[in-house]
Structures are given as structure tokens and as C-alpha cells.
Amino acid sequence: MKVTELIKQSEGRRLEFKAKLPAVSDIAKTIVAFANDAGGELFIGIRDEPRELVGIKEDSLIRLEEQISNIIHEHCYPVIIPDISVHTIEGAYLIRVQVYRGSNLPYFLKEKGKTKGTYIRVGSTNRLADSEIIAELERQKRNISFDSEPVHEIVLKDLNIEPFKLFYKEKAGDELNSGSLKKLDLIREYHGNWLAVNALVLFSDSPVREQIFPYAKIECARFKGTTSHEFIDKKTITGNISVQPEIAYEFILRHINKGAAVKGVYTESRWEYPVIAIREVIRNAVVHRDYSLVGKDIKVAVYDDMVEITSPGKLMPSIDFSQMEARQSDIRNRIIAPVFKKLGIIDQWGNGLKLISDEMKAYPEIEFRWQETGLQFQVQFVRREIQQQQELQQNLDVLWQQVSTKLGLSWHQVGTKLAPSWHQVEKLLDFCSGPRYMKEIMSELGWKDRTKFRKKYINPLLETGIIYMTDPEDVKNPKQQYYISEKGKLLLIGIQTNI
Template sequence: MNIREKLYQPESRKLEFKSRIPAKMNDLLKTITAFANGAGGEIIIGVSDRERTIEGVSEPLQMEERIANAVHDGIMPMISPYISILNFNGKQVLIVQVLPGSQKPYYIKSMGIEKGVYIRIGSTTRQAAPEMIKELNRQSLGIAFEVETDFTKTPEHIDKEAVNQFFHQMGHPEPAYEILKKWSLLGKNNGDYYPTVAGLVLFGICDLPDYDFAGIRLTKFQGNTMTNISETREYSIPILPKMETICRHTADFLQKESYLEGIRRLERTIIPFYALREAIVNAVVHRDYSIRGSGIKINVFDNRMEVISPGILYGNMDISDLGTGLSECRNRAMVRIFRRMGMMEELGTGIARIYELFLNRNLMTPLFFEQGQFFKAVLPQESQEKPGLIKEYLNSESR
């Protein structure tokens, strides 16, 4: 993509425009740090972020050296951005390209690691919370939170019936502890076995109060706002045995339509059931379980369905990558189990299929975006010809 094409792109997780270098160099370092802690990114200096007019910069060589020195002296671990000068219609534009870092978390040296870590959420740069700093450190070590062992629990906190049902469906006998360890449902320390986060979320016995965060809340609202609640259902761990029930209950809340199959008139949800299930399964297997303050929420309105899960896109993924076949996996153990259960297809294909199904049914295009520390999927229940309130909603959320 050349500079002219980028002028028409909105600012995003990977792109930011600045008319000039900020008066406080730390403001620029925050963005560079956030790009390194995320999916990488590009800062284009000399272009206004609103009108997108080419204003250019004066003395670009001195500015390039100033930025390079500030990054070298001000960020830890060391970052080496690519800084280039582009002549555009007789004006000089500075482009700072930052690659995703492999030594996360990166932080502003003068602020320290407790306060100097920044991340990119949508088109904004924000200070990372302590939980996110730990997650960035895990990413650099290649460790997933889902496989961390919970030393406050024992294998008896795993629902034996739920585990046996899973292995029975795969055609395997009742598993021993070592088999559960191979599936990352148990961990081993000094000869003793302890359940992992994944093991407790998917197969943990119910009524573990410290795992309330892993539950799912399904709410049906009257109308298109959150003013009037019609019905709410709660689902606690173990989550895996309840997935089909959750999807079926969600479908019960959705708008229906009739259609002909041969000479028979049948009924189906306006939102394709595959899309419904894909959105819910993705929320379970891709959410950030290190965020314990909130669970997954499924909200059903007259004109749309929303699935909200804690955690922004993982690794180098950006919203623009969704539906292109690209994928990165935060919780590999969970993905492996869901694929063996037949609840997931090949990674990277699900959202592309959702787009296709909505297009075939002439429904409004689904929307996927990050909102704060959450990822939201919005599946419309209205057609392209009658956008109604959903069009206004999607436009406001995408701004």
C-alpha cells in the first residue's frame, strides 16, 4: 500500500498520522512502544490526522536523527524502527515503521516498567494494566495463561464425568492423569498433578467461586437498547459440555424466518446458526483468561446479536486481518479440544464463512472490533434493504 492509498485509511492498531512531532517526545515514544508491544505499526509524520492533507516536515534529516536517538535512549528493551523520508508532491513526509517486538514488554525507560508500558487498542495508545504487562511477558516467553497450573486446586476439582464424555466422543477410554497432562488439562510439579486454567474452564466442577470470570451470560433485551431486559441466563464452568446448550438457547432468542425446502415450509434463525456458533466458540477459545474481572457476554436485541469477550486480538493480528485467512492463537490447548469436538474448522476460515453467509442471505455485514480491553462481534438481524437502527449503530461503533 503506497502513501496515497494510506491517506484514505482510518487510523488503526497499525497506523497513525501526525502533522508534526509532538512537543513532548514521550508522546511519540508511547506510540512506538505500543506498536512494538502489539502488531507493529506505522507513524506517518507530516500528514494531518483529520483532514489528511500533506503538510510535510522541515529539516527531515534532523528530525529522523532526533527520533532515532530518542528511541535508542528512551525505550527498553532496545527498538530499531525503520525511519524513511518520502517526497510527496514536493513535500517531505517522515515514515516511522515499527515491527512487532520479540522481547515484550517494551516500556519507556524514564517511567519504569510499572508505568511505562503502552499498548495499542484500536486507534488509541493506552497505558497497560498490570495484567496486560504479565500477558506481554508470557507472549515473549511463548507461554499461554491457559496452561498455567492452579496450585490452589487438585485433580478432584476436574469434573470426571465431563472429561470422560469428551474422551468417549473421541473413541478413547477413561484417561489417566498423564493423558490429561498431554492435553494440557493438568500440569505436574514435583510429582504432583494440578489442574490448569484450561482444564478448570472447560472441565472444572461447578461452583468454584474464583472461576466465576469464566462463565457466560446470555441476555435478551426488548428492543434495540439495553434499557429493558427480557430474560437472562447464566452458564458457569464446566463450559465445554454446555456449548451446544448455550448456542441453542441463544438461537431461541433470535428472530426467525420461514423458508421453503421442496414443498415443506421450515423455520430458521435470521442469523445463520453457523455464524451464531462460530461467534460464541471464538469468544470462548480466543478470550484472554488472565482478565478475571469480566466474563463473556452474549446480548440479543431485536436487530442484532452481540458477543463480547475479554481481551483484544492476540499477537500480530489486526482487525483488517479478520476474514483473510490469517490467524494467531492465544489458547492452543482449547483450540485443539474444540477442533476435536468438531466445533471449529481450520483456523482463519470461520469469519470469512460468516461474511459469506450474511452476503448470501442479503443481511447487513457483520462487524468485528476492539472496544477497550474487549473484543466485540456484532451480527445484524436486518437485511441490506431495511438497515433500520442497525446501520446507525454500526456506524457509531466503527467511528
């Protein structure tokens, strides 16, 4: 992406702006966090809030470049080699520090050490990594996944995988014996003994699974309205992970509607939400969640206005949801994912996002949203109509307050020469659907005193942006006319609804 486009983006996982060179520790934390995560870019010479191109003095550029390079060299470990460049935008000089994801994880502040100096990127902030995250970074360095690690506390013969064996036989058509367990890397030899790996424990139905992974579950809820204050229904799915996606999917189907849609000369049944995309998101949540994060479960929530799925773990570094059409693939759980593929739960690598994108095209009334919230990834399927109604009401509430304050209005008030009413405001706005002269508006509302009318009606409505002038540059233009704004149209709808 070009620099001119980048600097218009919001701060986030891969992007940060600073008006001037930050403190040594702050810049070092950002560089370390970028290297531990998906890489990123730091721009110096841009204020973030409010966004402003402040620039850097030309005679300071070389000194600042050297200073940044020295800070990274002296305070970050292992070695991080950034790309530092100078750019000119609208006559202002900027410094761009580009950091790539490192291969020698974890990176940390030298003076703090690995335990107290490892930082990761969470949204637009740098967060100190705890022992679990540091362990995950070290696994990534060794190119191994958490689900492939052996569990020493369990004797393999005591692990109940019979239900999983039956399910595997039904879906994959193969027997799950010691040979296939080895081939699938679900068991691993350690000092002459065969041990189950974390993935096999997650596929089991033994009580020990809930002891080791009590959070490997899906919490489902149907809430009343658009907030999480009141449950209508809820379900906790604690079975082995191979059956969890379908149960969660069925929960959603129970709480959304299926109607009829006309297609050509035929009438077809159609869910109110894109259920194929929803099913894919749930499956991905189970397959790609971070099982190393303690105390975090998958959450499926159905509201009046949306379906929401939240999964523990950030997006893998190479995945970009804004490029859903591209066939992207980056596997966190390298043992679980191939098993799910054999079970037919997931399709070919990289097809999931494309499948979601394709179905969303058939649902223009549904907005697909995604975000990283802390160490979780959240997807929402939002009904635009209800969201727009809520936003409309919120905007109306603000307008009520603004206009009521300016004009001294209340709903029970009868309009007089001293105090206007909402009925009179409605009449004025409706009359000004097209440009009107002051004398026309006064005549419509039965006023003769031009000065008082301007003071009580016109000026307050202009100040709140409810009406506009045809010639705002010349307020005293004798041909000046007034017309309703988009904000005014919104207010008019609200008045008519309430009246």
C-alpha cells in the same frame, strides 16, 4: 499497503497520524505500544482531525529523522529498531516510522521502568499496561499461554472433572485418564507432584473453578428494542467451558425467528440470521478469549436489530478480520484450543473466519461488523433494514429541525401568505420531482409575489439542501429551474408518513 492508501485509513491499533513531531514522551509511548502489540506505523506531516496533508519542510527532514531515531534509542527499552523513511505525496513531504511487533516483550519507557512505563495499543490510543497485561506480555516472550500455567492452590484429586470426562468420551470417543491428561498438557509435574493447569480448572465443575475464575462465564440477554435499557430474558452460563458455547447458541435461537425462503421451486426454512456464523463466533469467543483478564466475561446480546457477541481480549496480533477469506490462525489458549478441536467444537485451524465469510454471502440483508472496544473484541450481525430505518429517522429528525427553523413551520400550522405549512412544503417537493421553473412552482402553490415566495420557500429550501438549482453557478439565469435533492426526497417521505 501503499502509503497513498494508508494515509486514507482511520487511526487505529496499527496506525497514527501527527501533523508535527509530538512531545518526546508521546512519541516514545506510541513506539513502545506498537512494539508490544501488533506493530504499527506513525506518519508525521498529516493532521488527523480534520484529515489534512500538512507536510514537513524539506530542510527539516534529516534533522527530524535523526531526532526520532534518538528519541527511540534513548527512551525505549529493550532496543527497538524502527524503519524510518521519507515519502512525497501531492508535493508534501512525510516521515513514516514503521515499528514491528517485538520479540523481547514487554517494551517500556526507560525513565519510567517496566511497571510504570509499559504501554499497549488500545484502538487509536496508548494505554498504560497493568500488572495482568505485563504478565501476559512476559508469557508471550516465554512462548507460553495463560491456560498452560499450573494452579498450585488445588490438589488434583479434589478437582471434579467427571462431567468433563463423560463429555470428552461422548464427543472425542476416548477415555480421559491420567495418560491422556498428560498428553493433552492438562496436568503438569511440579516438584514431584502433578498439578492441574488453568485449562483443566476451566474444564472442571468444581466450586473452586468459580472461586478462581468467577468471570469465566457467558452473560446472555434478550433486550427490548434496540437498546440495553430493558430485559425480556436473560441467562448466566457458568458451567465448565466445554458446554458453554452450545448453551449460549441455544439461547440465541430461542430469541430469533425462523421463516420460509423460496429456493427454485422449493420452499426452505431459513433463520433470520446466519446461525452457522453466529455459532462459530460464540465458539471462538470461548476458545480464544483472554482468561487472564480479571472481571471480564463474554456477553451475548440479542436486540431487535442485531445479535452482538463481546469477548474479553483483543484480537491476536496476526489476525486481520478485514481479510476473512484468508485462512488465518493464531492461538491464544494453546491447551484449550486443541481440546476443543478433539471435542469437535472447532474445525481445522484457520477455517473459522472463512466459514463466517462464506455464510455471510448468503445473507446480504445482514451486515457483519467487528471492532475492538478497549480490551475486548466485539462482533455484530446487524439487520440492515432496521438499521437503515433508524438512520432514516435520525436523519429526518435533523431535517425536521433544520427546515422547521428556516421556514418557521409547525405541524398544526395552516399555510398562509405569512407562514408556510408542511402541507405546502410537501406539495412543492412533490411537484419538483423533476426540474421546474419558479413561475411553475408559484402557480402550483397559488403565489404571485415572486420576491416573497423566494424568501419564504425557495431560499430556505436551497440553504438546507432540500432542493437544488439546475445552474448553481448563475443564480440569476432566466432559465433557472429547481428540483428535489436526495435529502429532499427523504424529507418528503417523512412528511407523507406523518401527514
